[in-house]
Structures are given as structure tokens and as C-alpha cells.
Amino acid sequence: MVEDVRIDILVIGAGLAGLRALHTFRAQGFGVQVLEASDEIGGVWNFNRYPGARCDVESFDYSYRFSEELEQEWRWSERYAKQPEILRYINHVADRFDLRRDVSLNTRVRSAVLDPATSRWRIEAEDGRAWSAQRFVMAVGQLSMPKATTYPGQDTFAGQVLYSARWPREPVALEGKRVAIIGTGSSGVQMTPIIAAQAEHLTVFQRTANYSIPAANAPVSDAEDAAVKANYRARREAARNSPSGLGFAPDPRSAAEVDPDERERAFEAAWNRLGFGFALTFKDILLNQAANDIASAFVQRKIGEQIEDPVLREKLVPQGFPFGTRRPSVDGGYFATFNRPNVSLVDISETPIERFTPTGLRTTAGDLPFDVVIYATGFDVFTGSILKIDIVGRDGQTLGDAWAGGPASYLGIGVHGFPNLFFVGGPGSPSLLSNVILSSEEQIDWLAALFDSARQQGVEEIEATEAAQSDWVDHVNARAHETLYMKTPSYYVGAEMPGKPRVFMPYSGGVRGYRRILEKAAAQGYDGFDLRGGEAIRAAS
Structure with a gap:
């Protein structure tokens, strides 16, 4: 029997968010592995190759900010880049920063199960390979689970x-x-x-x-x-x-x-x-x-x-x-x-x-x-790409069951009952109401600081508290009801899929407001998360 590969941080998805997470976490000295179902990197820009596919955010802004050298050397040809150019950019970044060596392609994840004794996640691929990770980060994208649309005949x-x-x-x-x-x-x-x-x-x-x-x-x-x-x-x-x-x-x-x-x-x-x-x-x-x-x-x-x-x-x-x-x-x-x-x-x-x-x-x-x-019938947005994996947290509860009434999270990043599981661009974060790459980079940098602080303090388990999650869900809903979004059936409220819970999925409080909330939580010792297994970060902050 092949033993599980032990890793500090396992990331699912080799799109723009997953590759940024790999670069950032690896630079901190963590062992990082990215799993990607496709035979190529690029995420949504690998799959969506239809004629006319193009980003709706200006190229200069739909790009990484972490490297000034990268900004200066890359030359965008159009205000709104087409799919082939964006994919070339992603591949350039992967090569320039030597990211491919920590990406496992053709690796479709079947399940992720929490070991309650160690708070580590066992992530198993469909081909039987498995990894044991202290931190488990899902960067699977909001628009990566196409609807399985068919008509009779x-x-x-x-x-x-x-x-x-x-x-x-x-x-x-x-x-x-x-x-x-x-x-x-x-x-x-x-x-x-x-x-x-x-x-x-x-x-x-x-x-x-x-x-x-x-x-x-x-x-x-x-x-x-x-x-x-x-x-x-x-x-x-x-x-x-x-x-x-x-x-x-x-x-x-x-x-x-x-x-x-x-x-x-x-x-x-x-x-x-x-x-x-x-x-x-x-x-x-x-x-x-x-x-x-x-x-x-x-x-x-x-x-x-x-x-x-x-x-x-x-x-x-x-x-x-x-x-x-x-x-x-x-x-x-x-x-x-x-x-x-x-x-x-x-x-x-x-x-x-x-x-x-x-x-x-x-x-x-x-x-x-x-x-x-x-x-061209769209996607199972926000939750489809997450819930296609069988994720089992504390006491055998699946994430699908926990989200039966709609996705609940703290900051769109963590979920109570699922310690050491984190989302980039998850439901409850600005995601599709924002420049997604900018919002993803904000979350990744915030997670990197959290993981580094946890390592320094010997914290093994990071879990959103039930109270913080409940308060965040209430806050997301309150902000949504200040807007006109609730007047329209759309994928923002889960209306794109029959039987999907009708709840507001993203955070409508804006990029700037969300970043300030993240900064406040960090300044208060990552308030809203229980930190276990070592000296608490709050005591040192």
C-alpha cells in the first residue's frame, strides 16, 4: 500500500488563484502541492476557449500585483485580453517562477476527509493517490462547474x-x-x-x-x-x-x-x-x-x-x-x-x-x-466546483450537508466544523462582484500571514467559530438587502440551478470594505477563528 504524501499546504486548482497561492505559500517556506484535474494549468482560461472568449476586466488590472518585475516585463496587446493571451500570461508566470514542479496535473480529487486526531486533511484523487495536508486550500474558481445541460434526444x-x-x-x-x-x-x-x-x-x-x-x-x-x-x-x-x-x-x-x-x-x-x-x-x-x-x-x-x-x-x-x-x-x-x-x-x-x-x-x-x-448555458456558480468533491469534516459531517440550506462561512474563507479548510474566492467573499484576481490576491496574502503566525505559535488547528460564522452570514445578507440584487433571480442568489438554495452568495460590501474587515480580524489576533494546539496567536498580538 502506497503511503500518503505528507505536505504542509495542499491547494486544489491551478488557475490564477491556485498558482498565486502556490507562489506565496512556497515563498514562506511551506511545502505546497497543487492538484489540477486538467492536463494543463490555467483554470477557467484553459477550458473556456470558445470564439471571442475575453476578460471583462482591463488587462492591466486583471493581472498579478505581487511582482513589479512581472508587471514591467509583460506586454498586454489589448485593453481586454482574449483567452489565448491570458493563458499565455498564466504559462509565462508559471515558468518564470518555477511553479510547475509543485503542480500535479491530471489529478482529479475525489474526496477530502478530516482526521480529527491530527486535524490534518486526507485528500484522495480518483486514481487512488492521496495526500495528508495540515492546511487544505480550495482555489477551484466560481465558474468552473458547467451545467450538465442536455435536451431529450x-x-x-x-x-x-x-x-x-x-x-x-x-x-x-x-x-x-x-x-x-x-x-x-x-x-x-x-x-x-x-x-x-x-x-x-x-x-x-x-x-x-x-x-x-x-x-x-x-x-x-x-x-x-x-x-x-x-x-x-x-x-x-x-x-x-x-x-x-x-x-x-x-x-x-x-x-x-x-x-x-x-x-x-x-x-x-x-x-x-x-x-x-x-x-x-x-x-x-x-x-x-x-x-x-x-x-x-x-x-x-x-x-x-x-x-x-x-x-x-x-x-x-x-x-x-x-x-x-x-x-x-x-x-x-x-x-x-x-x-x-x-x-x-x-x-x-x-x-x-x-x-x-x-x-x-x-x-x-x-x-x-x-x-x-x-x-452556452453557464455554470453551477459559487458552490458547484466545491461540492463536487466529497468533503467530510468533524463528526463525519459533509460540507454538502452543512450547506444544505445555502453556503455558510466566516469571511468567505473558513467554515465551522471544517478546521484547516480554507477557500479563495468562496461564497461570502467579494468574488464575482469584484475584480476576481485582486480579491483572490487579498485573501491569499491574508491567509499567508495567518499560516505564518500559526506556525510561529505552534497552532495546529484553525477553525471558524460558530458565532463568527453566524454573524458573518447575517452581515452578508444584511449588506445584500441594502442593494437591489435581491430583486432579480440570478446566480448571485442561486437561481441558476433548479433546487439550489436561494440565498445571496457573494459579499456585496465592496473590495475596500472587505479588505478592512480582514485587516481588523488580523489585528485582533484573527478574531473569529479558534486557534488550537500551541500558544494562541491572540496572546502574542
Whole structure:
């Protein structure tokens, strides 16, 4: 029998967060092992290779801040980098900092079980290999568990079925083909203009019209690159001290109180530059219904102006929910694509898809022929990638059972009953309401300081207290109810999956506010965590 490999810290996931965790923990002298299910690093940017895949945060900000040398040497080509460029960046970082030697690829984790006698975690892969770790960190991402969407009869379809979140690495020939895209979230919005230019005919199946803001993408000039790099520290600090991690603060006035002409100019400038940051043009767009109505009307008007056909315009302009309460997409000509003669829209709220046929899809209105059907139907967000692993904590309780009523954590980092288990970007943290890479780096640096202090004090077990977890869940919910997010069924509240608990998943208190909470907890000896097995950190702080 092969003995378990003993390690200080085991990290699951070799995406941007997992690789940052590896670099940071290893620099402190910890033994670190990263397990990755794929045969390549990169996380979401390894899997999402669909045409048009692109980040919706500016490249200069969607990058690591831990190395000034890295910042200076890497040259972004566009304001919003495409998937291949981001993946090249991730691979460059892995090579530059010699990260690959501590990453085990093709290693899909099956289970993680706490040993109550030692407070160590036994993590077992599907191939039978196992590790014993003192600290267990999940950096599995929020958008890494695709929905297992299928329709009846799919196995009878003679054409090709593709998933945006598991796009083939080899080129997919779409020229001259009849293509269907099911879903109009970010993936569908991004790929639609690209595929429309290739396909003989493209049909987009939409359930809910969504807001989308122009990316205003452009090449990064040498002058812009030099200007950013000359002032990168200040840019990073501005991002860390902004609500969203995007580096700018909203106008402190209410959108409802500003002079209409001035407000129009502000909206126009934001429309042409800020991407989904448009929601922060004024401080209360996501807080006040009257302010949101004004912003929504502007966006609806701008979308409508791009669509020539009045019937299509009625279907494509979003209605019935506040702007920004579903994460807006950032697009490159999505709405104008429907002016093309080879593009059609099917509203599946009116004519639902019933099944596949050997030649295409059958809706309640009839059969439609296709050569390729693409699912762009999204993910089981926040918890799906965590709960697919059988995680067993104290007294044999599984994390799935502990979260049966919705995810509960302290700071989005630790869970009571599961000592020495930690999340990066977990539910209860800013995650998808922020620049994710910035928020991940904040949490990783905070965890690194916690682990180092625990090592110095001989602390073996770190566990969120029941009281702290309960208070944090209440705080997350209270902040969410100060916003308009609760008015809309979205993945923020678990509405993307049938049967999923309807609770607000991320933390809406902002990047700056969250960081201050982390700093306060650390200054108070990591208040909210029980620290056992040695001199308590609080006594030394």
C-alpha cells in the first residue's frame, strides 16, 4: 500500500488563484502541492476557449500585483485580453517562477476527509493517490462547474454538440454551417458576433434578454503601456481602495439628483469606456430603485439604437429587472449582429426547446435544422466546483450537508466544523462582484500571514467559530438587502440551478470594505477563528 504524501499546504486548482497561492505559500517556506484535474494549468482560461472568449476586466488590472518585475516585463496587446493571451500570461508566470514542479496535473480529487486526531486533511484523487495536508486550500474558481445541460434526444442528433465551457482545443470549423447557440450570458454574447461572421446561418436561443455594455476594446499603444507601467503602484492601490477592484470610485451623488444634461454626459462617457463598471457611474445605481430606473432607461435606449428590426428590438432589449442585478455582459457588437441577414433569434420563453431531432432542434413552434449546437448555458456558480468533491469534516459531517440550506462561512474563507479548510474566492467573499484576481490576491496574502503566525505559535488547528460564522452570514445578507440584487433571480442568489438554495452568495460590501474587515480580524489576533494546539496567536498580538 502506497503511503500518503505528507505536505504542509495542499491547494486544489491551478488557475490564477491556485498558482498565486502556490507562489506565496512556497515563498514562506511551506511545502505546497497543487492538484489540477486538467492536463494543463490555467483554470477557467484553459477550458473556456470558445470564439471571442475575453476578460471583462482591463488587462492591466486583471493581472498579478505581487511582482513589479512581472508587471514591467509583460506586454498586454489589448485593453481586454482574449483567452489565448491570458493563458499565455498564466504559462509565462508559471515558468518564470518555477511553479510547475509543485503542480500535479491530471489529478482529479475525489474526496477530502478530516482526521480529527491530527486535524490534518486526507485528500484522495480518483486514481487512488492521496495526500495528508495540515492546511487544505480550495482555489477551484466560481465558474468552473458547467451545467450538465442536455435536451431529450441529444444522442440521436447527427451534428456536433459543443459546450462553451469545455471548448475543444483543436479548431472547430463553423464556416458554411447552420449553428445554434443556446444561452445569452457572457459566453453567448461574446461568441455570437464571431460565429455569425463564419456560419451560413446562426440562431441564438434566448430565455432572458440581458444587459450588455460595449467593451470599447482597443489595442494597447506603446504610450499607454509606458504610462501604466510608470504609475503601476498607484494604479494597484487605487484598485485595492475602490469598491469593485476596478480602480475608480463612483460619483458620490445620486443619479436621481444630478442635472439631466450632466448625467447624460456621465453615462455617455461610462458607456464608451467602463464596461460593466458602468454600474458604478453613480453611487446608488445598485442601491436605489429610482437611480437604477434612470440608468436602466439609458442602457435600454442605447441597446435599442443598435437593433434595426422593431420586433427583434422588443425581444432583445432587457426589461423587468434592475440593471446590474445580473452581471452585465461586455460585448463587441452583440446587438448589431442581429441586423445581419444570416442571424435569427428564438425566444425560448415563448417557444421552448422540446428536444433534439436527428437533424436539429424541435421547439414548440416546429423543427429547426442545425449542423452544430452550442450550449452556452453557464455554470453551477459559487458552490458547484466545491461540492463536487466529497468533503467530510468533524463528526463525519459533509460540507454538502452543512450547506444544505445555502453556503455558510466566516469571511468567505473558513467554515465551522471544517478546521484547516480554507477557500479563495468562496461564497461570502467579494468574488464575482469584484475584480476576481485582486480579491483572490487579498485573501491569499491574508491567509499567508495567518499560516505564518500559526506556525510561529505552534497552532495546529484553525477553525471558524460558530458565532463568527453566524454573524458573518447575517452581515452578508444584511449588506445584500441594502442593494437591489435581491430583486432579480440570478446566480448571485442561486437561481441558476433548479433546487439550489436561494440565498445571496457573494459579499456585496465592496473590495475596500472587505479588505478592512480582514485587516481588523488580523489585528485582533484573527478574531473569529479558534486557534488550537500551541500558544494562541491572540496572546502574542
